[in-house]
Amino acid sequence: xxxxxxxxxxxxxxxxxxxxxxxxxxxxxxxxxxxxxxxxxxxxxxxxxxxxxxxxxxxxxxxxxxxxxxxxxxxxxxxxxxxxxxxxxxxxxxxxxxxxxxxxxxxxxxxxxxxxxxxxxxxxxxxxxxxxxxxxxxxxxxxxxxxxxxxxxxxxxxxxxxxxxxxxxxxxxxxxxxxxxxxxxxxxxxxxxxxxxxxxxxxxxxxxxxxxxxxxxxxxxxxxxxxxxxxxxxxxxxxxxxxxxxxxxxxxxxxxxxxxxxxxxxxxxxxxx
Amino acid sequence: xxxxxxxxxxxxxxxxxxxxxxxxxxxxxxxxxxxxxxxxxxxxxxxxxxxxxxxxxxxxxxxxxxxxxxxxxxxxxxxxxxxxxxxxxxxxxxxxxxxxxxxxxxxxxxxxxxxxxxxxxxxxxxxxxxxxxxxxxxxxxxxxxxxxxxxxxxxxxxxxxxxxxxxxxxxxxxxxxxxxxxxxxxxxxxxxxxxxxxxxxxxxxxxxxxxxxxxxxxxxxxxxxxxxxxxxxxxxxxxxxxxxxxxxxxxxxxxxxxxxxxxxxxxxxxxxxxxxxxxxxxxxxxxxxxxxxxxxxxxxxxxxxxxxx
Numbered sequence: 001x002x003x004x005x006x007x008x009x010x011x012x013x014x015x016x017x018x019x020x021x022x023x024x025x026x027x028x029x030x031x032x033x034x035x036x037x038x039x040x041x042x043x044x045x046x047x048x049x050x051x052x053x054x055x056x057x058x059x060x061x062x063x064x065x066x067x068x069x070x071x072x073x074x075x076x077x078x079x080x081x082x083x084x085x086x087x088x089x090x091x092x093x094x095x096x097x098x099x100x101x102x103x104x105x106x107x108x109x110x111x112x113x114x115x116x117x118x119x120x121x122x123x124x125x126x127x128x129x130x131x132x133x134x135x136x137x138x139x140x141x142x143x144x145x146x147x148x149x150x151x152x153x154x155x156x157x158x159x160x161x162x163x164x165x166x167x168x169x170x171x172x173x174x175x176x177x178x179x180x181x182x183x184x185x186x187x188x189x190x191x192x193x194x195x196x197x198x199x200x201x202x203x204x205x206x207x208x209x210x211x212x213x214x215x216x217x218x219x220x221x222x223x224x225x226x227x228x229x230x231x232x233x234x235x236x237x238x239x240x241x242x243x244x245x246x247x248x249x250x251x252x253x254x255x256x257x258x259x260x261x262x263x264x265x266x267x268x269x270x271x272x273x
Numbered sequence: 274x275x276x277x278x279x280x281x282x283x284x285x286x287x288x289x290x291x292x293x294x295x296x297x298x299x300x301x302x303x304x305x306x307x308x309x310x311x312x313x314x315x316x317x318x319x320x321x322x323x324x325x326x327x328x329x330x331x332x333x334x335x336x337x338x339x340x341x342x343x344x345x346x347x348x349x350x351x352x353x354x355x356x357x358x359x360x361x362x363x364x365x366x367x368x369x370x371x372x373x374x375x376x377x378x379x380x381x382x383x384x385x386x387x388x389x390x391x392x393x394x395x396x397x398x399x400x401x402x403x404x405x406x407x408x409x410x411x412x413x414x415x416x417x418x419x420x421x422x423x424x425x426x427x428x429x430x431x432x433x434x435x436x437x438x439x440x441x442x443x444x445x446x447x448x449x450x451x452x453x454x455x456x457x458x459x460x461x462x463x464x465x466x467x468x469x470x471x472x473x474x475x476x477x478x479x480x481x482x483x484x485x486x487x488x489x490x491x492x493x494x495x496x497x498x499x500x501x502x503x504x505x506x507x508x509x510x511x512x513x514x515x516x517x518x519x520x521x522x523x524x525x526x527x528x529x530x531x532x533x534x535x536x537x538x539x540x541x542x543x544x545x546x547x548x549x550x551x552x553x554x555x556x557x558x559x560x561x562x563x564x565x566x567x568x569x570x571x572x573x574x575x576x577x578x579x580x581x582x
Contacts, residue, residue, distance in 0.1 A: 110358075
């Protein structure tokens with residue numbers, strides 16, 4: 001697949017994952033919509049174009065679990081039967097990833113600041129103990145960059161030159177109870193990662209071309225960080241950039257409006273050359 | 274116990290290529306040999322205990338069996354959520370090792386004591402606790418832990434009352450030892466249960482004659498969860514005496530005495546000698562703190578006499 005057809009196909013697949021994601025949330029009457037819509041493009045890119053056999057992905061922002069489930073389902077890593085149980089009693093797919101539930105999700109996360117240390121441990125083992133070429137990607141949220149354990153792990157990864165570790169920050173600028181710049185201002189965030197010895201690049205997290213360029217760059221002896229600037233609720237106008245969509249479930253009308261936004265995006269995508 | 278631990282862990286590292294040693298920047302004049310011999314299988318994670326335990330979980334997910342070492346309070350409280358979420362929820366073979374259980378660190382001060390480590394860890398799912406009674410039990414505990422596929426905590430400690438008193442009987446499976454047996458099965462008696470190195474205090478009381486001619490059974494327990502099917506002798510003693518005194522260098526709330534009381538058959542009397550928050554807000558050696566909170570051989574003798582009379 002050449003690059004332009006890859007990029008076009010990624011846009012189509014991301015729309016399909018958004019549709020699945022919205023259906024899951026609508027049927028379950030579940031919240032955490034905004035965060036999933038902000039990271040779906042990153043997840044679709046990783047599963048379509050980045051992860052190779054043996055690589056590991058750690059979702060450190062555990063509240064993005066449903067978008068990961070939808071992505072895994074889209075790429076055939078989660079069955080129709082399994083995805084139908086999302087949020088229901090007896091499921092392996094609760095709102096935050098469960099321990100020992102799915103091979104594709106090795107770590108139960110949900111308390112922020114846990115995924116990156118685990119990812120760093122995996123990367124250390126792959127690089128120094130197994131001498132394998134396996135890589136690790138870890139998706140964190142910008143709000144998660146408040147936590148000390150994340151920076152402990154960053155220090156560790158830089159010190160040990162874990163060039164097989166890639167951190168992607170879903171930086172949608174919103175966290176639990178406010179804008180990140182008002183709660184605990186992280187800026188200059190890219191410089192912080194660089195100061196921890198990461199090669200850090202800042203991109204539009206919904207621009208597949210930019211994600212592709214940043215994530216395909218060959219490692220250079222230090223871990224990588226892609227600071228992906230995203231929009232919470234991306235793709236559904238009524239949710240975009242609104243804090244409340246961290247929590248709210250959709251009404252029937254809102255679900256219809258959301259699907260209409262996706263249908264419109266799909267029509268535009270179909271007309272692309 | 275640290276010397277015995279280092280010796281035992283060297284054997285584990287030598288025999289198991291998946292075993293690793295991770296330290297939170299501790300081990301001066303103890304771990305240099307391991308550090309120089311095991312290359313990347315020795316990892317100093319720095320003064321960053323949360324990351325250290327998360328990294329250990331990642332190592333375990335990659336098939337390694339890491340031993341994670343620090344001073345007991347640092348290896349447990351700071352990183353408790355990592356132990357709970359990353360290790361215990363995933364049933365990973367991460368072996369937490371806390372050096373300096375109880376008041377071992379004495380004059381180093383309150384931040385360095387570990388008086389609620391067993392309480393917080395015993396509540397965690399899939400966690401197994403090991404608290405050897407004496408130096409010569411450390412290797413056995415390490416061997417048992419090395420066989421586990423799940424999480425564990427090893428509490429290393431030193432008692433100022435350490436007494437080289439040979440046990441009457443040993444139960445290698447549970448690490449329980451009996452040090453003294455009642456002389457008169459019909460006379461009133463007391464079952465003394467020392468938790469980990471807390472038993473040393475009871476042994477001192479035995480050795481110094483304070484418990485001589487007292488009708489007591491003395492046991493040391495070293496592993497949790499309890500396995501009373503194996504430790505049938507202990508249970509029989511408790512049923513027959515109907516009187517229990519437990520001794521532990523740990524707070525009473527959430528401690529092993531409390532757990533034993535809930536798990537053992539009901540008794541006429543059940544007393545727990547345990548640590549206490551600094552009664553006079555003064556600080557000192559392990560002996561000073563043990564005396565401050567009534568964890569002494571004499572206090573044990575008094576407790577036994579009170580029960581018997």
